Amino acid sequence: GAGVSQTPSNKVTEKGKYVELRCDPISGHTALYWYRQSLGQGPEFLIYFQGTGAADDSGLPNDRFFAVRPEGSVSTLKIQRTERGDSAVYLCASSPRVSGELFFGEGSRLTVL
Amino acid sequence: GEDVEQSLFLSVREGDSSVINCTYTDSSSTYLYWYKQEPGAGLQLLTYIFSNMDMKQDQRLTVLLNKKDKHLSLRIADTQTGDSAIYFCAERGQAGTALIFGKGTTLSVSS
Numbered sequence: 001g002a003g004v005s006q007t008p009s010n011k012v013t014e015k016g017k018y019v020e021l022r023c024d025p026i027s028g029h030t031a032l033y034w035y036r037q038s039l040g041q042g043p044e045f046l047i048y049f050q051g052t053g054a055a056d057d058s059g060l061p062n063d064r065f066f067a068v069r070p071e072g073s074v075s076t077l078k079i080q081r082t083e084r085g086d087s088a089v090y091l092c093a094s095s096p097r098v099s100g101e102l103f104f105g106e107g108s109r110l111t112v113l
Numbered sequence: 114g115e116d117v118e119q120s121l122f123l124s125v126r127e128g129d130s131s132v133i134n135c136t137y138t139d140s141s142s143t144y145l146y147w148y149k150q151e152p153g154a155g156l157q158l159l160t161y162i163f164s165n166m167d168m169k170q171d172q173r174l175t176v177l178l179n180k181k182d183k184h185l186s187l188r189i190a191d192t193q194t195g196d197s198a199i200y201f202c203a204e205r206g207q208a209g210t211a212l213i214f215g216k217g218t219t220l221s222v223s224s
Contacts, residue, residue, distance in 0.1 A: 004155075033211055042117075042201050042214035043156070056211060091155065101146070102212060104155040 002026075004105035006092050012111045013082055021077045021108045025094030031055075032075050033102060034067055035091040043091055049075060082112045117215035119202050124221045131189040133218045135202030138183065142204040145178060146212065147187045150199045159187070159200075189220075197222045 005024040013019050025032050031050055035043035045059040049069045057067075064082075069075040079086055089109045093102035116138045125131045137145070143164050148156040162169045162176045162185075169176045175188040189196055199217040206213070 035214075040216070042203075042216045043212075045211045045213065048211050059211070093156075101158050101161065102156075103158070104148075106153075106155040 004092055004094050004103055006090075006105040006108050008108055009106065010109045010111075012113065014113050015082060015084060017082050017112075019079050019082055019110065021079075021090050021092075021110070023075045023077070023092030023094075023105060025073060025075070025092070026096075026103055027073075029094035029096050029103070030072070031095040031097065031100070032069060033093040033095070034075070034077050035093065037089045037091055037107070038087075046077070046090075079110075082110075084112050086110060087112045117202055117204055117213055119200075119215040119218045121216065122219050122221070124223065125192050127192060127194055127222055127224045129192055131187075131192045131196070131220055131222075133187045133189075133200050133202075133220065135185040135187075135215055136183055137185065137202070137204045137213075139204055139206045139213070140183065141206050142183075144205045145176075145185050146203040146205070147174075147176065148201040148203060148214075150201065150217070152198075156201065192220075192222050194222045194224055196220060 007022045033048040034046040037043045047057040052072045064080045066078045089107040091107045093104045118136045146161040147159045149159050150156050173190045177186045201217045202215040203212040
């Protein structure tokens with residue numbers, strides 16, 4: 001597609017469950033970023049990939065969060081043992097190069113009951 | 114650490130100019146950005162400025178950068194109701210680092 005695509009757009013889960021959020025970046029974009037946006041807040045950096053490798057994962061809040069990008073295109077953000085505090089909109093962005101502008105998807109809204 | 118601060122709300126009348134302000138702490142910032150977020154939508158890049166510039170104009174948008182004071186502003190001329198949204202300031206530090214965002218300024222435009 002023409003833009004960054006994120007699925008699912010909405011996910012409701014119970015506390016303690018495992019969730020996966022998927023991001024399809026713009027074709028050819030080498031850099032991919034995950035952010036988390038809570039209500040009334042700006043996007044908070046989680047992790048970014050350059051190609052297949054995580055170039056900076058310093059924003060991941062704890063070891064329940066993990067992300068992969070095995071073929072350098074699609075990325076999956078994985079959250080284990082979800083907690084109510086994980087409820088937020090998870091935003092993915094891609095960029096044609098490391099210091100280029102970011103193009104954002106519409107986000108995946110995660111609600112943990 | 115790095116921090117980006119913005120005022121939370123701005124209310125203007127249609128046709129007036131809007132000025133949204135932002136301060137940042139990272140003196141090594143290379144690029145500074147303004148993003149717009151409409152309800153239920155993703156972030157859309159409005160404009161950006163390189164740190165060695167002090168002004169950039171793009172149609173109704175004017176960005177001013179005071180690097181000494183680490184202050185960035187976005188001026189929207191002839192503000193329209195369609196400009197109502199949340200505006201985020203963001204900075205990029207050294208090459209290869211992610212963008213750091215402020216909390217956003219909610220712009221409300223009344224007719």
